[in-house]
Amino acid sequence: xxxxxxxxxxxxxxxxxxxxxxxxxxxxxxxxxxxxxxxxxxxxxxxxxxxxxxxxxxxxxxxxxxxxxxxxxxxxxxxxxxxxxxxxxxxxxxxxxxxxxxxxxxxxxxxxxxxxxxxxxxxxxxxxxxxxxxxxxxxxxxxxxxxxxxxxxxxxxxxxxxxxxxxxxxxxxxxxxxxxxxxxxx
Numbered sequence: 001x002x003x004x005x006x007x008x009x010x011x012x013x014x015x016x017x018x019x020x021x022x023x024x025x026x027x028x029x030x031x032x033x034x035x036x037x038x039x040x041x042x043x044x045x046x047x048x049x050x051x052x053x054x055x056x057x058x059x060x061x062x063x064x065x066x067x068x069x070x071x072x073x074x075x076x077x078x079x080x081x082x083x084x085x086x087x088x089x090x091x092x093x094x095x096x097x098x099x100x101x102x103x104x105x106x107x108x109x110x111x112x113x114x115x116x117x118x119x120x121x122x123x124x125x126x127x128x129x130x131x132x133x134x135x136x137x138x139x140x141x142x143x144x145x146x147x148x149x150x151x152x153x154x155x156x157x158x159x160x161x162x163x164x165x166x167x168x169x170x171x172x173x174x175x176x177x178x179x180x181x182x183x184x185x186x
Contacts, residue, residue: 028141028183033074035145035180041067042124043173049120050165056119057108068097100126117157117164124153124172145179 003011041063048059072094104123111118128150135143152175156167 028139030078031142032180032183034071035176035183037070037074037180038067039173039176039178039180041070042176043169046120046165046169046172050163050169053165064101068094068101071097117161120165120168121153121157124149124168127172128153141179141183145175145182148179149175 045060045063048063049056052059075092075094104126107122108119128146131146131149132143133146135141135146149172152171153168156164156171160167
């Protein structure tokens with residue numbers, strides 16, 4: 001039995017679609033533990049910022065460092081298990097995380113932000129932008145997470161200024177944890 005050129009082209013197109021979908025689902029699976037970790041990290045950071053606003057920068061430095069260590073361990077584990085290829089993956093995660101932390105710290109330094117609603121809103125708005133952009137290329141769930149995080153941040157900034165840090169503990173931490181759980185459901 002022979003197949004036509006159109007049938008062969010259709011079959012190859014189907015294979016390409018399946019490969020693309022599998023790559024998206026693998027990306028979701030690999031991103032899930034990072035979302036959950038950073039959801040907990042951000043929730044703790046925002047609660048500490050609410051409890052001790054004058055010590056918020058120090059609290060964020062500590063929880064960010066712990067989050068970075070956790071992300072590196074997650075990446076190393078994925079490489080060691082063979083789930084992710086590339087010995088430099090953990091180093092790449094660390095470099096990306098350090099870049100975002102350095103950018104945020106430099107922005108705070110230049111703008112003079114200190115434990116204010118602006119201080120609390122900037123990182124999740126930056127994350128929301130990043131997740132939405134990644135979602136355009138790597139899968140809609142990333143974009144949905146980014147949009148929810150951005151809208152939730154703006155809603156809290158406008159509606160709950162007196163309790164913004166606690167709002168962000170719930171919204172930012174919750175959005176990230178729920179996204180991580182959603183990404184695990186492949």
